[in-house]
Amino acid sequence: MNKLYRQKWLIAFALPGFLFFLVFSYFPMYGIVISFQDFDVFKGVFRSDFVGFDNFKTLFDMPDFNNALRNTILISALKLILLFPATVVFALLINEISTGWFRKFVQTTSYLPYFVSWVIAAGIWYKLLSIDGGVVNDLLVSLGILKEPFHFMADKDAFYPIILFTEAWKNMGFSAIIFIASLSAIDVQQYEAAKMDGANRFRQIWHISLPGIKNTIVLMFILNASNLLRAGQDQMWTMSNVTVQQQAEILDTLVLRYLKDMGLMGYSIGTAMGIFQAFIGLVLFIVCNYLAKAAKSDSIL
């Protein structure tokens, strides 16, 4: 008791944190039980009837859910396959700039868009891509590429390219930081030696730069891959509109829609969706980490 008394300030300092996690992290974890219930708001979390895995069964028969799952995987996979290599290439190209101030300038401006919210990003790109007076349409028409302004934001086929483009615009510079940092750790003497041996710039990139950051690439790829079921909630919610909703619906936005629009009816199903997403995410994380170990790279666990 005396020991506890002597640590009274430490206990007092840690108490708000203890309560914070209890209320805002552990209470909701308990709330997961509602996915196994026929949740009734009047009976509450503690007294609603249990229905076993019924909600999960319902889930897999829902066209909405299957569409959202398909979109989620498609969008994530596109981002991973196209934007991840693009980010590595971008880092390599920045690394090739030999003028110090210019490299710094490019790098610093490249992550400006990262710091504004997707609300702002969406507002800006809606304006830039608009049909009346949007810069992009004006430019394409005056260059003769388009005959008349194209309604980018209301075209189903244009939606995924726009999503990929805006994602690159917003996040590529920031994601490149980690690669640029690990590139700068490569010993300059290696490049000198390669030059003596007559290696040109591309051979230097291929034989020195890339192997030098291989571990980082593998690690970041795994981290990205384990987020396969997170396709970018903020982006999807802010960039989409009624016309493209079928394409833009992902698991996160569907859960949100269940909460906002279906009211209490949607709670159990919505929670089940969340659990499905979290469970697959965890499995992916473990599998990816195992793969990384198999590849004899650094492990994150």
Added chain:
Amino acid sequence: MNKRKPDLFAVVNGLVMLLFTLACIYPFYYVLIVSLNDPLDAQRGGLYLWVRSFSFENYKAIFQTSELLNAYQITLFRVIVGSVLHLLLTAMFAFALTKKHFVFRRFLTWWMLIPMYFSGGLIPTYVVMDMLGLVNNVMVYVLPHLLATFHILILRTFLNELPAALEESAVIDGASDFSLFWRIVVPLSTPVLATVALFIGVFHWNDWFSGFTYMTSEDLWTAQNVLLKIIQTNEASNIASISKMDAGFKATVTAESVKMAMLVITTVPVIVVYPFLQKYFVKGMMLGSVKG
């Protein structure tokens, strides 16, 4: 990193990078010039490089609309109150965790780490917030963001590296943990506290999700929420028409132009702290990736 003579590759690469830079900056610049141009003149189009007919009408319209002012006030409230409390609690919690003799140290370390990997998800969280009376309550902007495991980890790493001698001498002088915290730990950790302040400040400024999820009453929305609604609907035309009435039925602003001005107002604070942001975020990202 290595010095080379400029060759064709360097020139092409330089140009490509310059284009990329332009693509990052120009959209912001474009929105700025449209917002500063006379709204009716802007409708003629062709505004690309500079303001054609300078005017503050759009900004005036915003400051005359009470809903928007109210939203910005709520944003300021959560940025200030939310960030200050977050910093205080993060520092206190991290400080307790760095004391090796603290009885609950191991337990609390696990207590904060587990939520990094598992969460209840959106709807169970909503149910809890509802039970706590936080739905349609401005405290929902502050309370659920009082602490973040990642920020505690950053601070804990920093505190662990402080020279132990400083605290030891204070303890010999009879300082309690309380005065140790306020007189030694807080002043010494200002650089890392600044980092966390920027993280959480930007989060509070940018977050639209809380308002959208927990506020059914639009009076309690933040600027981001109002902006999102304006972008997704034609709400801006209401502001334009309100301001039209003020001006005696003479149209002075358009829906588009007001939207642009709102985008600028909501972006400017981020740009202002950007020099610090980019420095500290990069540092923080490194810390995070090293620690995993």
